Amino acid sequence: MNATQIGWAGLVGSFGLVAIAIGLSFWQRLQLSRSMLWASARAAVQLLLVGFALRLVLDSKTSVWWAWLWVVIMIGFAGFTIRSRAKEVPGIFLLGTLSMLTVVVVSLSVIFGFHVFPIEGRTIVPLAGMMIGNSMTSCVLVGRRIVGELSEKRDEVEARLALGLSWQEASRPCVRSALRTALVPQIETTKAVGLVFLPGAMTGLVLAGVDAVDAVTVQLALMYLVLGSVATSVTVIGLGLTRRVFTPDHRLRSIARTAH
Amino acid sequence: MGPTNIPVESEALLSFQSVSFVVDAERKILHEISLSVVPAAVTVLAGPSGAGKSTLLRLGNRLDVPSAGRVRFRGEDSAAIDPRELRRRVGMVFQKPVPFAGSVRANLKVGAPQASDDELGRSLDRVGLESSLLDRVADDLSGGEAQRMCIARTLLTRPEVILMDEPTSALDHENRLGIERLAKELAREGIGILWVSHDLAQVRRIADLAFVLIDGRNASEEETAAYLEQGMSGEQQ
Numbered sequence: 434m435n436a437t438q439i440g441w442a443g444l445v446g447s448f449g450l451v452a453i454a455i456g457l458s459f460w461q462r463l464q465l466s467r468s469m470l471w472a473s474a475r476a477a478v479q480l481l482l483v484g485f486a487l488r489l490v491l492d493s494k495t496s497v498w499w500a501w502l503w504v505v506i507m508i509g510f511a512g513f514t515i516r517s518r519a520k521e522v523p524g525i526f527l528l529g530t531l532s533m534l535t536v537v538v539v540s541l542s543v544i545f546g547f548h549v550f551p552i553e554g555r556t557i558v559p560l561a562g563m564m565i566g567n568s569m570t571s572c573v574l575v576g577r578r579i580v581g582e583l584s585e586k587r588d589e590v591e592a593r594l595a596l597g598l599s600w601q602e603a604s605r606p607c608v609r610s611a612l613r614t615a616l617v618p619q620i621e622t623t624k625a626v627g628l629v630f631l632p633g634a635m636t637g638l639v640l641a642g643v644d645a646v647d648a649v650t651v652q653l654a655l656m657y658l659v660l661g662s663v664a665t666s667v668t669v670i671g672l673g674l675t676r677r678v679f680t681p682d683h684r685l686r687s688i689a690r691t692a693h
Numbered sequence: 694m695g696p697t698n699i700p701v702e703s704e705a706l707l708s709f710q711s712v713s714f715v716v717d718a719e720r721k722i723l724h725e726i727s728l729s730v731v732p733a734a735v736t737v738l739a740g741p742s743g744a745g746k747s748t749l750l751r752l753g754n755r756l757d758v759p760s761a762g763r764v765r766f767r768g769e770d771s772a773a774i775d776p777r778e779l780r781r782r783v784g785m786v787f788q789k790p791v792p793f794a795g796s797v798r799a800n801l802k803v804g805a806p807q808a809s810d811d812e813l814g815r816s817l818d819r820v821g822l823e824s825s826l827l828d829r830v831a832d833d834l835s836g837g838e839a840q841r842m843c844i845a846r847t848l849l850t851r852p853e854v855i856l857m858d859e860p861t862s863a864l865d866h867e868n869r870l871g872i873e874r875l876a877k878e879l880a881r882e883g884i885g886i887l888w889v890s891h892d893l894a895q896v897r898r899i900a901d902l903a904f905v906l907i908d909g910r911n912a913s914e915e916e917t918a919a920y921l922e923q924g925m926s927g928e929q930q
Contacts, residue, residue: 596847599777606793
């Protein structure tokens with residue numbers, strides 16, 4: 434057995450740590466034991482199903498088109514997830530889906546265009562998943578912030594419109610603030626990497642026996658791509674959403690009044 | 694000239710012609726309102742709270758659009774004018790002053806990015822503020838100063854009409870009188886002022902012309918006279 438094959442026994446062993454957490458919950462009467470058990474079981478079922486499906490998709494004999502189909506499904510699910518987390522944001526499903534699509538197209542174009550990784554099922558699916566997963570949270574954040582900012586600062590936005598400014602100019606301070614809020618956590622994560630925590634891809638490569646410096650270079654490439662993906666996705670959401678909450682004749686729609 | 698109700702006039706800078714505004718079936722805010730704003734006069738739009746006065750003002754510079762009827766600026770349908778251009782020519786001063794983040798200079802430059810410090814100073818002088826305030830943080834201004842700065846900011850777009858939505862409601866008596874005097878001065882310079890108020894004593898002080906709205910409609914002559922009469926006897930709505 435090598436570092437990447439922990440086997441069923443290893444999996445059961447690691448579950449021992451969950452048992453400790455459950456024990457702590459009983460001891461402190463946190464009433465979280467059932468939730469922990471449910472979360473652990475659900476994660477196991479979901480990941481195992483994904484694992485078996487991925488084994489089929491990523492097999493070198495399987496057509497690469499199955500990997501692309503997987504990516505399309507991921508984009509659709511991401512759109513639904515974004516909508517469920519930001520219901521108050523108008524048109525968020527379409528914008529979120531478009532944003533994820535843009536992220537995938539841009540990031541994979543860079544990755545494969547510059548031959549960072551080869552175009553194979555085993556690279557397409559995890560890379561797209563990483564970009565989508567990281568961008569999704571930022572999309573929800575920026576969508577909610579923009580609607581919140583425009584709602585809270587409606588007087589200020591309308592005062593700017595009343596001075597003859599376009600909707601782009603009138604909303605700029607609010608949009609800028611929302612974009613900063615969404616991007617700063619990713620920038621901070623990028624700054625802290627290596628000092629505070631070792632990111633997942635690098636840890637996985639090191640566990641798999643890859644040389645640490647090689648693992649770092651892969652991780653760095655991925656982190657730059659994630660940062661670029663997050664910036665791309667929040668910009669798509671930011672600009673698209675702002676356009677939606679204004680009319681073509683530069684009026685702020687009433688939808689922003691009720692959203693928080 | 695005492696407060697009177699007048700019909701729509703051909704010389705009007707801004708006229709509302711049978712304007713209605715409906716949010717939905719339950720909320721019909723305005724019903725076939727007609728009134729006009731003429732140059733060099735303070736036209737007061739009076740009426741009890743909730744009569745639709747502020748909504749009508751928003752239709753004047755297209756922050757909202759009427760459900761029916763026409764708003765005309767210098768005879769032209771305002772819907773046919775680029776809203777950014779319309780809003781520069783039909784300025785608006787809101788009930789509560791809305792200073793933007795940054796200095797007074799930055800605030801004044803929002804509507805007039807090319808304006809020199811001399812021009813900005815003159816605009817402050819015009820509204821009774823010292824030009825030395827240019828470097829002051831706008832949020833640090835008093836309520837009266839902030840409202841005057843907002844008027845100066847509007848004046849820098851060279852409006853022909855200024856819509857003033859109860860601009861003194863958040864101010865003390867002295868500042869209230871100061872803004873009223875300023876509106877009269879601007880009217881004397883040729884600007885058409887449409888001033889919303891439900892303070893009848895104020896209506897008496899500043900109105901060259903007066904219109905009354907009740908429940909989202911033009912008040913009849915009898916209703917207008919009766920409403921304004923309350924002001925004469927010192928009562929307020």
